[in-house]
Amino acid sequence: MPDELPVSPALFTSAAPNNLNQLSVRIYHSIEEFESPCRPAVTVGVFDGVHRGHWGIIERLVCSAREKNCESVVITFNPHPRLVLGNAEGVRLLQSLDEKLARFSEAGVDVVLVIPFDASFANIDSSDFIRKVLVDIVRASKVITGHDHMFGHGRQGDFALLEEMGRTYNFEVEQVTAIEHCGRMVSSSAIRNAIIEGNLEMANCMLGYQYTLTGKVVRGNQLGKLIGFPTANIELLDKYKLLPSNGVYASLVLQGGVLYRGMSNIGTRPTIDANKLTIEVNIFDFDDDIYNETLVLKFVHRIRDEKKFGGLEQLKEQLSLDKERVKYLLDKDYQYGNLK
Structure with a gap:
């Protein structure tokens, strides 16, 4: 696909x-x-x-x-x-x-x-x-x-x-x-709780669409590019938007009217001791310069918690596994019509 x-x-x-x-x-x-x-x-x-x-x-x-x-x-x-x-x-x-x-x-x-x-x-x-x-x-x-x-x-x-x-x-x-x-009484509060808990499947089911964040692409520290997973760092346009819990997500990325697959990360990047909350996305097979442009992230599945690895090589290995997992889940969603 x-x-x-x-x-x-x-x-x-x-x-x-x-x-x-x-x-x-x-x-x-x-x-x-x-x-x-x-x-x-x-x-x-x-x-x-x-x-x-x-x-x-x-x-x-x-x-x-x-x-x-x-x-x-x-x-x-x-x-x-x-x-x-x-x-x-x-x-x-x-x-x-x-x-x-x-x-x-x-x-x-x-x-x-x-x-x-x-x-x-x-x-x-x-x-x-x-x-x-x-x-x-x-x-x-x-x-x-x-x-x-x-x-x-x-x-x-x-x-x-x-x-x-x-x-x-x-x-x-x-x-x-x-x-x-989805087996629950639908309310904004129930949806917020599901997003905070990382249960994107339940949240999206109650919403009727994928939960989204919209932001401007800003410059990061280029570390992702160094290890083969370049990311777009996102600065939210609305400071009051609810953030999903820290972790790695299977995402869809809307940019310039085109929809791509990708994996997003929300967290503090503990492997490099960044200690600053960031939102970033690795857009699969994409290498355009999109600084200062607007991206829409659609959160489909939560893959795992954010964790600290022993070094960049371990992080790279895990990201490779994450990418395969994301592709598998989105392929499956697309096959069964969940993304149409």
Whole structure:
């Protein structure tokens, strides 16, 4: 199997587009600029990861909009509310905003309203949010919500309040039940835990796509090239993105619109006592100069823990074994259609 892979559109869905104008979705970045020619179907949430659980809500949203011959509107927030509400310590996200917008576009959403989340907005009462945003500005004809969605100051708004105010302001309300997939209830928290534990298979199963990191290629110490495994060192574009646990991973690498196979390493490179966390990837059969260019890493399998070897020769031997293991696993995935 070649190391340069044919690219299915599905492999792009979790990656941020190079240009948001490429997306089919219409994007507004403030309440004031929002407009819609009809009374749309609406859903509201942070939607970190836009995973399979969210997908069920968005599918109902899009279907409801078509039934009503109106637009589908997702209302989300940026930055993540936890970054504003004084508990930002340890916040790690599954997606950047651009990645999230790309996923909404793939789902067929017509409009995304990204509300700037600040301390002032955080103090809006849930009833006021319904009246001032959903009714007065968005003019919702239907609101679709998840099974446990809470909103407004102090998270006091819930499905019961939406039903009550829907009767007053003439909009329908629908609640989508929780989604179980891969033997677990799907949630952003469950996915984060799986990624931290190195269980990429479970995380990707709940996400519905390979978990990704996007970054710029920066110069490293060239050690990989010296031992026959040149690597691209990655500087993340979003500092709040969740990192998988330290270790070696079978990865897909998207660069310049072409998808390659590779093996990634996250860690401190203990064999050379680097003591600095790095993200690097050895792209198979690839030798282009890509400094300062953007790479998207898609994590497919965790191969092993990072470990300290007795010297560079032992490290080289292990990397050769790792590469064969990665090729075997990705070949198998490709054979069974898991990467299409």
